[in-house]
Amino acid sequence: LKAASLVSTAPASFSQALEDGNAPSPGAAASFERAIQDHDLRVLIYNAQVADALTERLKQLADDSGVPVVGMTETMPAGTTFQAWQLRQDRELLRALGG
Numbered sequence: 001l002k003a004a005s006l007v008s009t010a011p012a013s014f015s016q017a018l019e020d021g022n023a024p025s026p027g028a029a030a031s032f033e034r035a036i037q038d039h040d041l042r043v044l045i046y047n048a049q050v051a052d053a054l055t056e057r058l059k060q061l062a063d064d065s066g067v068p069v070v071g072m073t074e075t076m077p078a079g080t081t082f083q084a085w086q087l088r089q090d091r092e093l094l095r096a097l098g099g
Contacts (some may be wrong), residue, residue, distance in 0.1 A: 003043075003095060009041045023054065033082050043068045043096045049075065068096035 001008055006012070008015065014028040034072030035041055036058065042060040046055055062069050070092050076085045 006042075009035055014089055029054070032058070033061055037065050039067065040064065041067060043070055043093065045070050045072055045093070047072065047074060049073050061089075070096045 011028045011031045014024040014032050017028065030070075036044065042095075043074040044058065044067055046059060046069070059069050072089050072093075073085075076082055080088075
């Protein structure tokens, strides 16, 4: 995010819960859902290697709200190079941001 000059708009408690492997509080989830519906974010970036009901719900909400959705991975897929992997992710993000 930093390299792309983007700032996370997810509530800090929402992000921290996910990073810790926990479900975010209902309030944090509702706040993030409102941010998506209100277009307070330009793109929803999610970890494509971790899917659960919450992720799917947020992706669907973003889709329904017209917010671009981009899946990114933390580990390099087999059969590619580091450069090709990162370039693909960068291009997908740029496309989602209208570039």
